[in-house]
Amino acid sequence: MYHKHTYILKLLCISLCLNMLQAADTNTTIRIMPLGDSLTYDNTYADAVHPRPDGIRTGYRGYLWYMLKDANYTADFVGSQRAGYDVKPPIDPDHEGHMGMTSHEIAALIYDSLALYQPDIILLHAGTNDHTSTPSGVEAILNQINYYKSTSGKDVRVIVAQLMARRAPDARIDIFNKKLKELVYAHMLKGEHLQLVDMYHDASIPSSHYVDATHPDAYGYSRMAAVWFKALTSPYNPALRSYPGTVVSSTYIKDIVFDDAADTVTFTTEIPDTGITF
Amino acid sequence: MMKKIVISIVTLLLFAGCGIGNNDKADKEMVISQIYTLKKGDKIVKKDINATSVVKIRHTDKKEDIVVELVEGSATIVYKN
Numbered sequence: 001m002y003h004k005h006t007y008i009l010k011l012l013c014i015s016l017c018l019n020m021l022q023a024a025d026t027n028t029t030i031r032i033m034p035l036g037d038s039l040t041y042d043n044t045y046a047d048a049v050h051p052r053p054d055g056i057r058t059g060y061r062g063y064l065w066y067m068l069k070d071a072n073y074t075a076d077f078v079g080s081q082r083a084g085y086d087v088k089p090p091i092d093p094d095h096e097g098h099m100g101m102t103s104h105e106i107a108a109l110i111y112d113s114l115a116l117y118q119p120d121i122i123l124l125h126a127g128t129n130d131h132t133s134t135p136s137g138v139e140a141i142l143n144q145i146n147y148y149k150s151t152s153g154k155d156v157r158v159i160v161a162q163l164m165a166r167r168a169p170d171a172r173i174d175i176f177n178k179k180l181k182e183l184v185y186a187h188m189l190k191g192e193h194l195q196l197v198d199m200y201h202d203a204s205i206p207s208s209h210y211v212d213a214t215h216p217d218a219y220g221y222s223r224m225a226a227v228w229f230k231a232l233t234s235p236y237n238p239a240l241r242s243y244p245g246t247v248v249s250s251t252y253i254k255d256i257v258f259d260d261a262a263d264t265v266t267f268t269t270e271i272p273d274t275g276i277t278f
Numbered sequence: 279m280m281k282k283i284v285i286s287i288v289t290l291l292l293f294a295g296c297g298i299g300n301n302d303k304a305d306k307e308m309v310i311s312q313i314y315t316l317k318k319g320d321k322i323v324k325k326d327i328n329a330t331s332v333v334k335i336r337h338t339d340k341k342e343d344i345v346v347e348l349v350e351g352s353a354t355i356v357y358k359n
Contacts, residue, residue, distance in 0.1 A: 237339055239339055240337075240339050243337050243339075244335075244337075247335070254332070262338070263338055263339040263340070264336060264337065264338045264339070265336070265337050266334065266335070266336045266337075267334070267335055268332060268333070268334045268335075268349060269332065269333060269335065270330055270331065270332050271322055271323070271324045271331045271332070271333060271351075271353055273324065273327055275321050275322055275323035275324070275356075276321065276322045276333070276335075277319070277320075277321045278316055278317070278318055278319065278320050278321070278344050
């Protein structure tokens with residue numbers, strides 16, 4: 001009798017421990033959606049003629065996965081697309097990179113993926129195929145993400161990248177990135193959980209590390225991954241991001257610098273006619 | 279006894295006349311590149327409504343003090359009293 005009770009008790013303990021482990025895993029795994037175009041999928045102009053197998057295409061996602069693993073960051077890449085499932089060591093091949101698509105086209109389809117895959121964090125690099133200097137398509141994507149947030153009640157942190165450089169200088173990208181920065185700050189000041197990364201300067205891919213006019217080689221993708229990795233693993237304080245918007249309208253703000261490590265935001269602003277009250 | 283009361287009243291009146299106990303801070307004209315520490319409720323206004331004035335503001339999360347520097351133009355700090 002005693003042995004039977006002990007046995008049952010042991011079973012209950014093991015079951016409880018397994019449940020706790022599962023709960024811990026659920027709590028700490030961050031669902032990350034790499035969102036964008038061919039730079040997210042890993043597709044080059046040459047793939048249009050002689051396509052590489054999807055199983056070996058990893059782009060920045062592969063390097064980022066390994067960096068996160070090395071840092072014991074428990075991630076789950078999510079999305080409707082799969083590429084890179086044959087590489088060793090294995091990576092999570094799920095993503096939301098749509099080759100050849102403009103940001104407006106991505107905006108048109110993103111809601112369903114958000115509802116299905118429920119990411120905690122989105123890595124957004126879109127607009128390369130827009131061939132314009134206006135980031136209205138990125139704004140359309142952000143609006144879709146906001147719509148998803150309002151309908152699901154789920155908060156999502158979006159890390160938006162200013163476009164990486166092409167092999168040859170492109171003035172449109174400079175203007176696009178400047179406007180994108182203004183756009184992201186305007187949304188941020190409304191309290192949206194956004195973060196901006198400067199893929200153009202921080203990845204700083206030399207022109208010799210491109211396989212065509214737009215797509216980098218393995219080294220270039222590792223540079224992109226390093227920028228995402230830094231953003232994902234650095235301190236992030238959403239309250240800091242909304243503070244400037246609580247004292248002055250975004251239309252007056254000229255520049256903002258966030259220092260999450262010091263919990264500080266420094267911004268330069270014009271004084272409106274009504275003044276600034278702290 | 280009466281003398282003590284009279285002395286106390288006169289002393290109080292003197293203090294009141296001298297402004298002791300009054301914590302009101304006067305408005306302060308900002309100087310370019312000088313750093314000012316403000317509190318919640320304080321305000322910055324342009325001196326010339328038709329000119330552009332620019333300030334740099336530093337805020338630390340969960341801290342009440344706000345550090346402000348005038349970068350361009352002219353402005354006045356109106357302290358909350």
